[in-house]
Every structure is written in C-alpha cells, then in structure tokens.
Amino acid sequence: MATGRSAVHVSPGGEAGNDEARALVLRYLRGEARADPYPLLHRIRSAGPVWLGDGVLVLSSHEQCAAALRSGEPARDGARACPHAPVRLRRLLDRALDGPTLAGLAPVARSVVDDRLDSVAARGRLEVVSDLAHPVPMAVLSRLLGLPAGDAPWLHRRLRTLGGAYDSVLTGAADAASEAERRRAETDVEAYLAEVVRGRRDRPGDDLLSRLTGADRGGGRLTDAAAASAGRLLLVAGYETTAALVSGSVLALLRAPHEGDALRRDPGHARRLVEETLRVDPPLQVVRRRAGTDLELCGVRVPRGTEMVLLLAAAHRDPDRTAHPDVFAPADAPPHMAFGAGAHLCPGAPPARLIAQTVLVRFAQRVTGARFARGTPSYRRSAALRGLRALWVDAEGIAARDLPWPQPDTEDARHPSMPLFPAEERKP
Ligand code: HEM
Numbered sequence: 001m002a003t004g005r006s007a008v009h010v011s012p013g014g015e016a017g018n019d020e021a022r023a024l025v026l027r028y029l030r031g032e033a034r035a036d037p038y039p040l041l042h043r044i045r046s047a048g049p050v051w052l053g054d055g056v057l058v059l060s061s062h063e064q065c066a067a068a069l070r071s072g073e074p075a076r077d078g079a080r081a082c083p084h085a086p087v088r089l090r091r092l093l094d095r096a097l098d099g100p101t102l103a104g105l106a107p108v109a110r111s112v113v114d115d116r117l118d119s120v121a122a123r124g125r126l127e128v129v130s131d132l133a134h135p136v137p138m139a140v141l142s143r144l145l146g147l148p149a150g151d152a153p154w155l156h157r158r159l160r161t162l163g164g165a166y167d168s169v170l171t172g173a174a175d176a177a178s179e180a181e182r183r184r185a186e187t188d189v190e191a192y193l194a195e196v197v198r199g200r201r202d203r204p205g206d207d208l209l210s211r212l213t214g215a216d217r218g219g220g221r222l223t224d225a226a227a228a229s230a231g232r233l234l235l236v237a238g239y240e241t242t243a244a245l246v247s248g249s250v251l252a253l254l255r256a257p258h259e260g261d262a263l264r265r266d267p268g269h270a271r272r273l274v275e276e277t278l279r280v281d282p283p284l285q286v287v288r289r290r291a292g293t294d295l296e297l298c299g300v301r302v303p304r305g306t307e308m309v310l311l312l313a314a315a316h317r318d319p320d321r322t323a324h325p326d327v328f329a330p331a332d333a334p335p336h337m338a339f340g341a342g343a344h345l346c347p348g349a350p351p352a353r354l355i356a357q358t359v360l361v362r363f364a365q366r367v368t369g370a371r372f373a374r375g376t377p378s379y380r381r382s383a384a385l386r387g388l389r390a391l392w393v394d395a396e397g398i399a400a401r402d403l404p405w406p407q408p409d410t411e412d413a414r415h416p417s418m419p420l421f422p423a424e425e426r427k428p
Pocket of ligand 1 (some may be wrong): 032074084085086090093222234235237238239241242245256283284287288337338339340341343345346349353357
C-alpha cells in the first residue's frame with residue numbers, strides 16, 4: 001500500500017454498512033464506469049452515506065459534500081497528488097493570481113489557440129486533447145511561472161504521470177512500478193523548478209516564481225525550496241484539470257451544436273458553457289476531507305479522525321438541488337463545487353476559466369462545420385480526475401486567424417470572477 005491509512009481501503013469490513021452501496025462506490029473509484037459514470041453515481045447518492053471500512057465515509061449528496069468541504073480539514077497524509085496549500089502560501093497565491101496577472105495571461109492563451117488552429121488548418125481535422133487541451137494550459141502555466149516554452153514536452157510527460165497518480169492516492173491501488181514512476185516524476189519536476197528558482201535569484205523576471213521568492217510584502221518571502229514546491233503544486237493542480245475542462249467543454253459543444261450557434265452570436269455565452277461543463281462533468285470528481293473534530297454533517301454523525309471521500313460529480317447532479325440534473329443547460333447553469341468550497345477553494349479557478357472560455361470562443365469562431373471524426377470519445381483510466389484521452393474532430397474549414405477577437409458582453413463585465421477577458425482588457 002503506497003499511501004498508508006489515508007487511502008480508501010478497498011477490502012470490506014470495519015463499520016456496518018450497506019454492502020451493495022459499498023460495491024457501487026468501489027466500482028466507481030476503480031474507474032469501472034469511465035465512459036459514463038453518472039448512472040452509477042445516481043445509485044450511490046440514492047443509497048446515502050456509505051462507510052467503506054477503516055473509518056472512511058463516502059458522501060455524495062450536494063448538502064453533505066458542501067458541508068464537508070467547509071468543515072472538514074484537508075486529508076494531508078499520503079495526499080501528495082491531492083493538492084493543498086498551507087495558509088501562508090495560499091495568501092500569496094491569491095494575490096499572485098489576481099486581475100493584472102490574468103490580464104497578462106489572456107494574450108498568451110489567445111495566441112497559442114490561434115497557433116494551434118493554424119497548425120491543423122491544412123489537414124482539416126484536429127485531435128482536441130493534444131492540439132488544444134494540453135498546449136493551451138501548458139503555455140499559460142509556463143508563462144505564469146516563467147518557464148521556457150521549449151521545456152513543455154518534458155514537463156508534459158511528468159505532469160501526465162503525476163495527474164494519473166491521483167486515483168492511487170484515493171484507492172491505495174498503486175503498484176510498486178507506478179508508485180516509483182510517480183516519485184521519479186515528482187523529483188524531476190521539483191529539481192527542475194529548484195534550478196529555475198535559483199536562476200531567478202540572480203535574474204528576477206515578471207513571473208510568479210520571482211514574485212514568490214521576492215514576495216516580502218505582508219506574506220513574507222518564500223525560501224527557494226518552498227517556491228519550487230509551490231510551483232510544483234500549481235503545475236500538478238492546474239495542468240491536467242484545466243486540460244480536462246478544455247476538452248470536456250469542446251465535447252459539450254459538439255454534442256449540442258445549437259450552443260455553438262449561441263456562442264457565435266454571443267461570445268459571453270462561453271462563460272455559461274464552461275460553468276455548466278464544470279457542473280455536469282467536473283474534471284476533479286472526488287476530493288478528500290478529514291474530520292478534525294466530531295462533526296454532525298446534515299444528520300450524519302462523523303467521528304473525529306474520519307476520512308471523508310466527497311463525490312462532487314454525484315453532488316452536482318443531486319435532484320434535490322436541480323430539477324433536471326442530467327440535462328446540460330448552460331442558460332440555467334446551477335451553481336457547482338467543481339473548484340471546491342470554503343478555505344481551500346481553488347485559487348486557479350480564474351486562469352482555468354479564462355483558458356477554457358478562450359478556447360471555446362475561438363473554436364466556435366474559426367472551426368466551421370465541426371463534427372465528431374470517428375469512434376466515441378475515450379476517457380483516461382482515472383476515475384477521480386476525469387479527462388478525455390482523445391477527441392477527434394473533422395471540420396469543413398478552419399478560418400484564418402485574422403478574425404477579430406470578440407469583445408465580452410456586459411453580463412461578463414458584471415462577473416469579474418468569471419472573466420471571458422480580464423477587466424483590464426475590456427473596451428468601454
Ligand atoms: C478546471 C481546472 C481546475 C479544477 C477543476 C480544479 C479543482 C480544484 C479543487 C476541487 C480544489 C479543492 C481541493 C480540495 O478542497 O481538497 C482545488 C485546489 C487547488 N487548486 Fe485547482 N482546479 C483547477 C485548476 C487549477 C489551476 C489552473 C491551478 C493553478 C494555477 C490550481 C491550483 C490549485 C491549488 C494550489 C489548490 C489548493 C488550494 C488550497 O489548498 O488552498 N487549480 N482545485
């Protein structure tokens with residue numbers, strides 16, 4: 001067992017519970033319903049809270065997951081692929097991922113989307129995951145941290161490995177070989193970032209690592225090791241999740257072509273499309289919490305020390321919250337917890353939204369007559385980090401990049417936390 005007691009023990013036993021519900025949860029966590037996990041998640045939620053054994057409680061209703069996110073503590077031990085920022089770093093990150101930073105990232109996202117569409121224009125077919133979903137977050141995160149563009153392929157391989165390890169943290173199912181591979185990837189990325197940070201001491205730049213190491217206003221200065229670690233946290237937490245959101249959003253668009261028409265009429269619609277994708281198909285489907293004290297969560301008694309596995313993907317489709325939970329309805333877009341809630345709410349939500357909205361807007365504008373090219377979309381092995389493996393699209397044409405970028409509508413201007421384009425870029 002690679003991850004110790006913090007992992008979900010898949011052997012039955014421990015507390016009394018519903019054997020059938022427990023079997024359903026284990027099927028879900030083992031990724032046995034990857035193509036469409038939602039019918040299974042409905043059954044799990046209908047069964048109510050499930051004790052797996054060894055003090056592990058699975059919650060899946062909206063009310064209970066929301067309460068646990070806010071009152072539980074991060075499950076830290078063994079959770080290295082499950083990111084949590086210490087309080088001091090968290091304050092620095094919130095300041096660092098603010099409006100002006102986003103304003104600087106928007107042109108990077110736009111130009112890489114256009115470059116990638118140019119590169120596939122001649123063949124009239126694209127594979128969304130490798131042509132857009134990975135390159136755009138990689139370019140944006142690299143710009144954020146000041147990493148050379150040429151390092152992207154090296155970094156991509158390691159971040160894929162680290163993203164793929166998230167499930168093993170939940171299930172404890174990692175074999176020795178994959179655990180060794182995960183550790184190697186983690187060590188590589190940390191050593192790489194440590195070297196970048198050392199370079200920044202002599203030549204500070206306009207990037208987050210320089211700001212973190214020199215950030216002595218209020219929050220204090222981070223040591224080189226802490227800055228490198230923070231960089232790894234951002235890359236691991238932000239890369240695969242955002243790639244999954246991008247490909248999931250494009251998939252949603254292909255499945256509902258009328259939404260593409262709405263998007264072409266109103267680029268501000270990208271915000272609603274992305275939010276609804278986050279609700280119906282959240283990239284991070286599962287998070288963990290630990291009860292630091294005895295808790296009472298919406299009628300469930302949770303003794304201190306209990307590990308809680310929160311099935312956000314089930315909570316988002318809770319019929320007690322939404323009349324038609326399985327219907328993709330961007331116009332209504334009920335609220336979701338895809339970025340968590342409470343003290344650990346994802347600080348990377350603004351750049352993730354910016355990236356996904358930018359891709360959608362440009363895809364709808366430039367890729368004409370887009371349709372599924374072949375087969376059904378396939379998903380990666382992971383249950384907790386839900387991302388497409390490949391998504392082939394045929395296009396009648398890919399328009400030239402000199403089309404003007406659309407300006408956001410007024411509704412977006414009223415939602416600064418969900419920017420299509422950061423406020424600084426908006427025309428009056
Ligand atoms: C669609 C993309 C993303 C999704 C779905 C996502 C989801 C989440 C969720 C659910 C949490 C809370 C985990 C918990 O409560 O246990 C979280 C935390 C976090 N995310 Fe994201 N995230 C995304 C993108 C990003 C990006 C782009 C970054 C960095 C630039 C980032 C950095 C972080 C960090 C540092 C934390 C830990 C926060 C803390 O512990 O206070 N995430 N994310």
